[in-house]
Amino acid sequence: MTKQALADQAAAIAPCDLDRPYYYISYSTREGETVYQTVAGLQAAGANLWIDTEANLVQGDGYNSSIFKALASPKCQGVIFFMSQAAMTSAQCAKELNYLKSTSFLVNHGEDFPLILVELEEIDAHDDEKWVEGLLYQTYQDDNLSAAEESRIEKYREKYNPKIDRLTSKYDVAKSILPFLLAQEAGRVPYGSPDPVADLCTQLKIDR
Numbered sequence: 001m002t003k004q005a006l007a008d009q010a011a012a013i014a015p016c017d018l019d020r021p022y023y024y025i026s027y028s029t030r031e032g033e034t035v036y037q038t039v040a041g042l043q044a045a046g047a048n049l050w051i052d053t054e055a056n057l058v059q060g061d062g063y064n065s066s067i068f069k070a071l072a073s074p075k076c077q078g079v080i081f082f083m084s085q086a087a088m089t090s091a092q093c094a095k096e097l098n099y100l101k102s103t104s105f106l107v108n109h110g111e112d113f114p115l116i117l118v119e120l121e122e123i124d125a126h127d128d129e130k131w132v133e134g135l136l137y138q139t140y141q142d143d144n145l146s147a148a149e150e151s152r153i154e155k156y157r158e159k160y161n162p163k164i165d166r167l168t169s170k171y172d173v174a175k176s177i178l179p180f181l182l183a184q185e186a187g188r189v190p191y192g193s194p195d196p197v198a199d200l201c202t203q204l205k206i207d208r
Helices: 003-011 029-044 063-071 092-097 103-111 128-142 146-153 157-182 197-206
Strands: 022-026 076-083 117-118 185-187
Touching: 003 029, 022 063, 022 092, 029 076, 029 197, 063 076, 063 103, 076 092, 076 128, 076 185, 092 103, 092 146, 092 157, 117 197, 185 197
Parallel strands: 022 076, 076 117, 117 185
Antiparallel strands: none
C-alpha cells in the first residue's frame, strides 16, 4: 500500500467520541494497514476507539500530550495493543505503556487497567518471552555484519558501535514492555484468527 493510500485509510477512520467510554489503540505504524482495517471494522460494529489519527489529535498540543490526555481520561476503558515485533521494539509504544504506570494515570484508573492483545505475528501463547527473544534474535541476524565485516570488526569498532547499540536498545525496549503486557492482559486475539474483528467484539462485549 502506498503512503497516500495509507493516509487515506487513516483519514477515513471516525474520530473518537470523548464523551463516551472508549478503548485506546496502541500499535506500530509499520502495521498501519492491518490496524486501520481492524479499527474500521470495530467502528462499524459500534466500538468507540481512540487512535492517533489527525482527527483525534488535539490542535495546539504536542503529539505525546494528546495521547497522554486520551489515556488519562476517565472515559478510557482500556488499551488494545497490536502485538508485533515492530510494536514490541517501538519507543513510542513503550512511552504509552509506561505512562500507564504513572501517577497522573493511576489517579483515574488504578492498577487494574485492562489490556487486550492482538497477535499480528505467530506467538506461542505459553512462551511470550521466548517469542520476543526469538524475533529480536532474528532481527540481529538479519541486520548482522557480513563475514568480511565481522573479520574487521575490531579494527572498525567505532564504525559498528552505533548499529550494535541500536539493536541492544530495541531489545531493552521489548524486555521492559513484556512483563507489563502480561501482567495487565485481560484478553487476547490469537494470530491467524479468521475474524479478529469478531474476536475483539467478543472481548469488548459488542453485539455485531
